[in-house]
Amino acid sequence: MPAVHRPNEPNAEAEIRELFESRTRALASKDAAALAAANDAAVVVFDAVAPFVHHGAETAARKQEWLAAYRTGIGHEIRDLKITADADLAFCHFLVRISGTMLDDTEVSMWVRATSCLRKRNDGWKIVHEHASVPFDAKTGKAVVTGDL
């Protein structure tokens, strides 16, 4: 059976693309409030680094720690963004290269896989679930951290 898919809801794709572009700007300028504004209060996050799960307000605190660990702004280069959206729900996946210089002079450049799930509210699209990760190498048990894909 052919996979006949409805087209995305008009405007939804553009609105969600803008949400991620505003995240890229917020990370460059370390604007924690703008980052937090994209999330639903009850967001559930599976992040690339431990622990296993963050919930709601804890997520905002984590993001602030993350921003504070960098001397520079944080680079957030999105590739292969694929958005699926109807009037109320949307999900998308993309690859994102995180980069910058940490306070201890560590130069970060790593690709991360990301999945975001959103709901449309009266005040716009909000992220209700986000999953970011790198795979691990089954032989070594090490996370696959790479600046080149």
Added chain:
Amino acid sequence: MPAVHRPNEPNAEAEIRELFESRTRALASKDAAALAAANDAAVVVFDAVAPFVHHGAETAARKQEWLAAYRTGIGHEIRDLKITADADLAFCHFLVRISGTMLDDTEVSMWVRATSCLRKRNDGWKIVHEHASVPFDAKTGKAVVTGDL
């Protein structure tokens, strides 16, 4: 602003829950065809182990390799399944403990974070994107593999 969310589409939650229960049965009995039937032909998978991305038919081949690596059936114990669904789209996240005995006698027991994104087609809900991962420890660079959460 309070997050006023519409309830899930009637039946969708039960149908998607059944999809994951049928996966649990398929892994226990190593039924590769039943596993593949839940996926859209164009599924995009971010798996817990490398490489970064699998697409479509490659995914089915990977699943067969995975099943073949186990002497036993594969345990697939789902916890904290949260489903959000309307008539056409759905997304869900859950934790899942993968377990079993591999051909080389390795005893596997590990919790994985999972996000699945689905579309309703004429022949039922199909997974169009799936993201499974474990976090890594930022200090050691090691994947966090645990049988206890």
